[in-house]
Amino acid sequence: MKLNKQDILKALETISAPGEGQNMVESGAVTNVVTFADEVIVDITITNPSLQAKKKTEVEIMKTIHDKVYEKAKIKVNVKVDAPTKSAPNVIKGKAIPGIKNIIAVASGKGGVGKSTVTANLAVTLAKMGFKVGILDADIYGPSMPIMFDVELERPLAVNVDGTSKMRPVENYGVKLLSIGFFTKPDQAVVWRGPMAAKALNQMIFDAAWGELDFMLIDLPPGTGDIHLSIMQSLPITGAVVVSTPQNVALADAKKGVAMFQQDSINVPVLGIIENMAYFTPEELPDNKYYIFGKQGAKNLSEDLNVRFLGELPLVQSIREAGDVGRPAALQTASALEQSFEKLTQNVVEEVVSRNDNLPPTEAIKITTMAGCSAVKKN
Numbered sequence: 208m209k210l211n212k213q214d215i216l217k218a219l220e221t222i223s224a225p226g227e228g229q230n231m232v233e234s235g236a237v238t239n240v241v242t243f244a245d246e247v248i249v250d251i252t253i254t255n256p257s258l259q260a261k262k263k264t265e266v267e268i269m270k271t272i273h274d275k276v277y278e279k280a281k282i283k284v285n286v287k288v289d290a291p292t293k294s295a296p297n298v299i300k301g302k303a304i305p306g307i308k309n310i311i312a313v314a315s316g317k318g319g320v321g322k323s324t325v326t327a328n329l330a331v332t333l334a335k336m337g338f339k340v341g342i343l344d345a346d347i348y349g350p351s352m353p354i355m356f357d358v359e360l361e362r363p364l365a366v367n368v369d370g371t372s373k374m375r376p377v378e379n380y381g382v383k384l385l386s387i388g389f390f391t392k393p394d395q396a397v398v399w400r401g402p403m404a405a406k407a408l409n410q411m412i413f414d415a416a417w418g419e420l421d422f423m424l425i426d427l428p429p430g431t432g433d434i435h436l437s438i439m440q441s442l443p444i445t446g447a448v449v450v451s452t453p454q455n456v457a458l459a460d461a462k463k464g465v466a467m468f469q470q471d472s473i474n475v476p477v478l479g480i481i482e483n484m485a486y487f488t489p490e491e492l493p494d495n496k497y498y499i500f501g502k503q504g505a506k507n508l509s510e511d512l513n514v515r516f517l518g519e520l521p522l523v524q525s526i527r528e529a530g531d532v533g534r535p536a537a538l539q540t541a542s543a544l545e546q547s548f549e550k551l552t553q554n555v556v557e558e559v560v561s562r563n564d565n566l567p568p569t570e571a572i573k574i575t576t577m578a579g580c581s582a583v584k585k586n
Contacts, residue, residue: 208277210242215249218275222267224253231268238287246281247272252289256565257479258557259515261286288565303443304412306419307341309559312438312447312475314468316460318349318429321483322450324530325520326426327355328537329448332552334381335537338421341376343411344386345438346428347404353388356380357533362389366416373416380538383420385411405437412441422559430460439473443569446478446562448517448555453482453504461505465512475569478558479515480505481551484522515558518551 216232223229224236231237231251239250249268253260265284272280304310313329315322326342333340344352353359356379363374363385376383387407417423425444428434438444447468451461461480468475482505486496499522509516520526523544529536537548 208279209244210247210277210280212240212242214276215240215242215247215272218271219249219268221275222271224251224255224264245277245279246283248283248285250285250287252287254289255513256288256476256561257513257515258561260513261288304417304423307417307423308421309445309563310423310425310442311478311555311559312425312427312435312444312468313450314427314435314447314464315429315450315457316462316464317457320429320450320452320457320461321520321526322429323351323355323426324526324535325448325450325481325483326424327352327530327535328526328548329552329555330382330422330424331380331535332537332548333422333556336549336552336556339419340381341383341417341420341423342385343408343423343425344384344388345408345425345434347387347407347434348428350386350388350391352384352386352426353377355530355533355535356382356384358384359388359533363415368416373414374411375416380535383417385415387411404434405441408434408437409441430464435467439475444475445569446476446559448478448481450481450483451505451508452484453498453501455501455504457500458504458508462508462512465514476562476566477512477514478555478562479517480509480512481517482506482519485519487522515554517554517558518547520547520551 216237219231219237220233222231224231224234236251236253237249238252239248241248251264251268253264255261264286268284269282272282313322313326323346330340330342342352344350353361356377358377358379361377363377365372366375367373374385376385377389378384425438425442427438449461449464451457465477465480467473468477482503484500485503485505486498488496506516506519523536525539526536526544529539536542536544539545
């Protein structure tokens with residue numbers, strides 16, 4: 208059968224590119240169609256830089272042509288990403304830390320969803336992959352990283368860097384770590400107002416000898432508040448990862464977390480959503496899955512928000528036990544958990560690479576206070 212260009216265009220008028228209201232032809236997403244007998248080449252430009260959007264576009268085009276034109280057609284789809292200037296982050300104008308290539312914020316809408324546990328396991332998995340990794344424990348009022356890395360009794364030492372005294376991060380399992388937990392007693396509550404917390408964070412960020420890092424992970428506190436704005440004011444965040452459980456209460460807050468990063472005045476790329484405690488499998492019933500908190504809630508949310516679903520993690524007793532004894536579960540070699548964290552981490556790295564290839568660097572934001580209310584502006 209000889210394919211016809213007009214038939215191909217008519218078929219493509221029935222679908223739209225991710226984030227576009229009009230169909231692919233009307234929106235101008237389809238830039239060229241070439242046919243050779245039973246072969247067709249479609250060139251298309253989309254504005255969504257995620258790998259998920261590119262793959263979805265390619266699959267939809269192939270399916271539509273097979274269904275509406277010729278089921279045995281040989282199809283090649285060339286997807287180009289052209290993110291619009293108005294929605295893309297601008298060039299860095301805020302502070303950056305020399306030697307740190309990527310800064311990933313790990314957030315959650317609510318507490319108790321395992322955000323810190325995910326951060327710790329992402330970090331050790333990245334280190335196992337050969338990357339240079341650091342964690343900034345920005346959960347000022349509930350720091351947990353010293354426990355999870357079995358360094359509760361450690362203290363950052365002073366080191367001279369180019370004539371300036373700096374804090375040397377504590378290190379374990381190949382991960383550099385700074386936390387307010389190193390500077391407080393275990394039974395001491397941190398009762399600080401926002402400015403004092405922000406000052407402590409800035410000291411751990413800029414008065415520390417982090418050295419060369421491929422990834423700095425920032426373990427943010429739950430919610431969307433002053434600490435989050437302080438971090439984004441201080442640093443150009445490469446991207447954010449949002450952690451949630453499948454239950455509706457957590458998903459509602461996770462949605463707000465995504466919305467915070469996507470505000471025009473903040474505009475930090477959301478790399479994706481992780482579903483923690485996705486299901487429970489008893490040790491004595493290894494083939495059974497019990498969806499205690501609901502089924503695929505975070506995965507469905509990621510599709511609704513058009514961000515990548517980075518993966519799911521089961522509710523497993525050993526993950527909790529590993530965190531409590533200070534040895535993250537991802538260090539368990541040749542285990543199903545190690546494989547789960549490796550896949551999850553690979554997806555995060557893929558999204559970081561895609562984000563850096565298709566978007567300019569993120570800028571740090573400027574925060575001003577007027578009449579007792581915070582206003583967020585770009586630098």
